[in-house]
Amino acid sequence: MIPRRRHLAGIRLRLTERAVAWRSWLMLRVFLPIRANRAARLLYAAVLDGHTANLHAALPRGTRLPDRADVVLQRGRQRYEATARVYEDHTGSVLMDAVVLLGAEAGGVPVANGRWKVRLRLRTGRRTSRIPLLLVEPPRPYDGPTKPMPASPLTGQRHRLGRSLTGNLRVVTADARPSAEVVKVDLSHTALTVDFRLLGADVTAPWSEFTAAGRRIKRPVDHVGDGVLRVTVPLEEMSPQRRATEHWDVTLCSDGAWRLRLGRRLHDVRNPIRVFAINRMSVAPPGQAPMLVQPRYTPAGNFRVTCSRMPEAGRRT
Structure with missing residues (x-):
């Protein structure tokens, strides 16, 4: 079925190109x-x-x-x-x-x-x-x-x-494509707070989910005014467990059908990773080993948080 679909898609593409060329002529x-x-x-x-x-x-x-x-x-x-x-x-x-x-x-x-x-x-x-x-x-x-x-x-x-x-x-x-656009990111030694706004979508009883390597953290979403929503997650819950480095994606969920990845897409830069870079921070969550926390954006504009275990210091040889 997949080869047939690709064949049909190729035919449609060629017909479209011919139609555009004929129209221009x-x-x-x-x-x-x-x-x-x-x-x-x-x-x-x-x-x-x-x-x-x-x-x-x-x-x-x-x-x-x-x-x-x-x-x-x-x-x-x-x-x-x-x-x-x-x-x-x-x-x-x-x-x-x-x-x-x-x-x-x-x-x-x-x-x-x-x-x-x-x-x-x-x-x-x-x-x-x-x-x-x-x-x-x-x-x-x-x-x-x-x-x-x-x-x-x-x-x-x-x-x-x-x-x-x-x-x-x-x-x-x-109309705007349904999206959750990040407005502000605040990283402290104890928690990560993300402010965002919704475009092209209405949600009922929303919450956010942080997911990484089979793990899932469910966090409430608060309205802070001017159409801005906020989610805060304690860093101790994001401490790497199964791997030395874990990449957390953030999704807005609701009782309806919407599941929207948080990200930053309404911009004109070609390299959001470099332009919208956020400083990483070394933190020591209560009861957890020290780790590095790096909020960032993927090439597609999705918001992602990378948490890595700190290398052991002063190891004796």
Whole structure:
């Protein structure tokens, strides 16, 4: 069954690639030449920091500078506006710049799930014109220590730029993926405290579980205000027993169906292990041997605590 599934997945992938290639050819060879003089061509388009759409476009030849310009996002009867700047550069070309903040909690336009049409509206006196924005080249990933954020760091809501068959810009919005995002880690000589917040999920009677090498520690979860939850575990319960080093993962549980790994994923860094490094600490839990405690994040962004026995000191030879 597994080889058959892989075969079908390969077929679907090849069909998708062909469809994308055909769509790009159709847009570049057919629709773009037809609409070149009636639409603004985006020279740059990207969603930065998870919820800020940055747009830079060249307007059709002959476009006059308007009294006012706005970017309009529309889905069905819902319509929102954001101010745009239209100006003339040193070559005489008419350009447009716009920064559109997405999401009500970010202080921007309250876009909900779905595909939003994007137009540029120009007003001069009583005259109004609407110009489509053509996204010829979709945003491309870039190299470096940072990367595009997949979701808003405030809400987890996901925004990306897409395009229609004819090349018109779309803003595609989706709900936050259910996650437990770590806010703060406090390591003392006696306990580990983790503050986190929930995104895209509602839980009933939650608790947390610390698991490592077949061991399980169940701990209560407290609400500390502003949507932040807190779990504290005594370090003496995490002392290595079966192995010299044990790696503890933390999961939020509830009476419902949710089981969410605690982690830190709403960021734009490529190496969370290095950037979000937490100092390790040597502790001596009551009644237990001394150990090293190292809270950290895995490459996938999951929160993990590594506890290691301290090497014996002063051993005689």
